[in-house]
Amino acid sequence: MSESLVIIIGGTIAGSVLGVLAVAGLVASQTAVKQDQTHSSVIAYDES
Amino acid sequence: MRRLTSPTTVGGVVGLVAAVVILGPALLPGLQLNYDMVFVPELGFGERTLGVDGAVPRAVPNDLVVAALSTVLPGWLVQKLLLVAVFVAAGAGAGSLLPGRRAAVAGALVACWNPWVAERLAIGHWGYLLGYATLFWVIRTAGRARRGEGAAGPLGVVMALAGLSGSTGAVLAVITATAVLLAGSRWPRAWRSWGWAMVVSVLVAASWWFPYLRSEASSSADSAGVTAFAARADTPWGMLGSVLTGGGIWNQASWFAERQNLLISGVALVAVLVACAVAWGDARVRSRPEYLGAAVAGLVGLVAAVAAGLPGGRELVSFVVLQVPGGGLVRDGQKFAALWMVAVSLAAGLAASRLAAASARRHAGRWLSGGLAVACGLLAVVTLPGLAAGAGGRWGSVDLPVDVTFVAERLEEAEPGAVAVLPWTQYRRYDWNDDRVVLDPWQRLLERDVRVNDALPLKDAVVAGEDPRAAEVTRALAAPGDDVLAALRAAGVRHVLLQTDQPGPTLTELQLADAELRIRTEDLQWWDLGDEGLAPARTASRVDHAGLWLAAAGLLLAVAGAAAGAVRRR
Known part of the structure; x- marks a missing residue:
């Protein structure tokens, strides 16, 4: 197998994996962390 | 020219790029104010900044450093410089410990872009982050001192810098230096270097332990804090899986949503385990004190981070917090995962290096072997994309009204x-x-x-x-x-x-x-309210300032030690 073919196949596989993960990660990062919805008259340290 | 392309420089450049991408809008002029990250236009040298006001000295001496820098620079610029310094120092430090530029890129990326850094930024623990960045340099200088390639002077300076980042940075640096200098076989010079590092650390840390021991507050820790601040699962992989990937901070508001995705956090976990396994297979890990020490310190950090979640661990941590002077330092145990992430960063760099070497042996070509090494580092980025651009706009820059x-x-x-x-x-x-x-x-x-x-x-x-x-x-x-x-x-x-x-x-x-x-x-x-019946103000005594004098002596000692070493080498 020629070197250029190895580069193309290897790069495509590695790039695809990273790309899929990046897209999945970006989509997941758009959803808020699940938090208990509580109302308090005081601002809590662990509320976002 | 060689210096410009050295692994240290390459790692530093990666760190600088990571700082720009991660901080994003928070790098614009103005103050970044979120959770415990509080900077002001000009921090003064009040008793609280000096740690002599009788309260628990939580931001000592790091706020003192900010006050000193604020005498010549506006507060917002001091903040930006310190935050960027975290990434550049961590990246360059990781690069300096790794063999070659490819390994440096992967290691620096993981050192700068990981859940521990992300969550501590989100909660505003900038002092912890500076302490974390110094750990790579503690490893480097301690390793050189142990092998006799350099005097203990530079180690003393780095320990002093770690101490200036606050109590957490000082404790992390002491664990790291101890592991690098004393793990495995020991030589007299390793003990001498260790003694030097400890003397400097203890003296610089006097800025916080001295006022803490004199404070009435030192006996009033709340056991509720042990439960509240224990590491938690911020991924579906449980508390241990979360901490293994560098996350698990107790504060839910500092979590990143993508880590709750089974696939994304699963890939991160597998990547960490594979990197560690591949790196452990490298003979250099057991022969070089830097790698062995980082591995030992990393395991210590991992155990400390998850201790409160282990059987009997909560009782043990409670005992330390409530009964041991200064034990409150271990209350937020997840911060010790910093040591683990330093080890993981180096493991990622070593794994990338081995991968690149293996592909080169199969005549895969420079570009493919280099690309594979960089892809190892990029895994850290794609499994935590929400960190980019000021955590997607969670952090920004504002002016005070x-x-x-x-x-x-x-x-x-x-x-x-x-x-x-x-x-x-x-x-x-x-x-x-x-x-x-x-x-x-x-x-x-x-x-x-x-x-x-x-x-x-x-x-x-x-x-x-x-x-x-x-x-x-x-x-x-x-x-x-x-x-x-x-x-x-x-x-x-x-x-x-x-x-x-x-x-x-x-x-x-x-x-x-x-x-x-x-x-x-x-x-x-x-x-x-007027002054009728106003209780007189408590002012700090000369004895209260003794801790600061000890810290100043520690800094002078560190600088003098480094200078004396440099003169001897000439």
Whole structure:
């Protein structure tokens, strides 16, 4: 197998994996962390 | 030219790029204020900054460093420089420990872009982050000292810098230096270097341990904090899986949503385990004290981080927090995962290096082997994309409103007496700060005695505060009806600053009827309670400052040691 073919196949596989993960990660990062919805008259340290 | 392409420089450049991408809008002119990240236009050298006000010295001596830098630079610029320094120092430090540029890129990327860094940035623990960045340099200088390639002088300087980042940085550096110098076979020079590092560390750390031991607060830790601050699962992989990937901070508000995705966090976990396994297979890990020491320190950090979740661990941590002086340092155990992430960063770099070498042996070509190595580092980025651009806009830069700086200037010049800041709670959400939760900034805006409630309100509990003078105000505010103002004066409070745009327990204008309203703006009211029955102010004694003198001696010793070593080499 020629070197250029190895580069193309290897790069495509590695790039695809990273790309899929990046897209999945970006989509997941758009959803808020699940938090208990509580109302308090005081601002809590662990509320976002 | 070789220096420009050295692994250290390459790692530093990766760190700089990571800083720009991660901090994004938070690098614009203005102050980044979120959770415990509080900077002000010009931090003064008040007793709180010096750690001699009798409260628990939480931001000592790192706030003192900020105050010193603020004498020549505006506060916002000091903040940006310190935050960028975290990434550049971590990246360059990781690069300096790794064989070759490809490994440096992968290692630096993981060192700068990981859940530990992300979550500590989100909670505003900038001092911890600076301490984390120094760990790579502790490993480097300790390794050189142990092999006899360099004197212990540079190690002393790095230990001093770690100490300046605060108590957490100092403790992490001590563990790291000990592991690198003493793990495995030992030589007399390793003990000498270790002794030097400890002397410098203990002296510089006197800036916080000395006032802490003298403080009444040192015996008032709340056991509720052990439960509240224990590491938690921020991924579907449990607490251990979360901490293994560098996450697991107790504070849910500092979590990143993508880590709750089974696939994304699963890939991150597998990547960490594979990197560690591949790196462990490298003979250099057991022969080079830097790698062996990083591995030992990393395991110690991992155990400390998850200790409160192990059988009997919570009881042990509770005992340390409540019974051992200074034991409060281990309350937020997840911070010790910093040691683990340093080891993981080096493992990622070594794994990338081995991968590149293996592909090169199969004649895969420079580009493919290099690309594979970089892809190892990029895994850290694609499994935590929400960190980019100031965590997707969670962090930004703002200017303080004019009325805040105006009132601060007037209050600073006002008659003697403490300032109580109301509502009587610790955290704020200002609309001018895009409603981000932030620690009340008034203790840093003013040099004088400012009392803020240091009880920590959580969603489901309150962790008791430790500042005896804040406790006096708590009791005064609980006094019946007309007695409140007199009780506040008896606690040494003459001025009340009311933030009318903030929720929480406060005083009504009716309760303040006997006080003089000095300034009223849209969101602020400054009330003068007068001096009748005002308790005299407590001022720090010469003995209180002894810790600072010891710290200064430690810094001088570190610099003198490095200079003497440099002269000897010539």
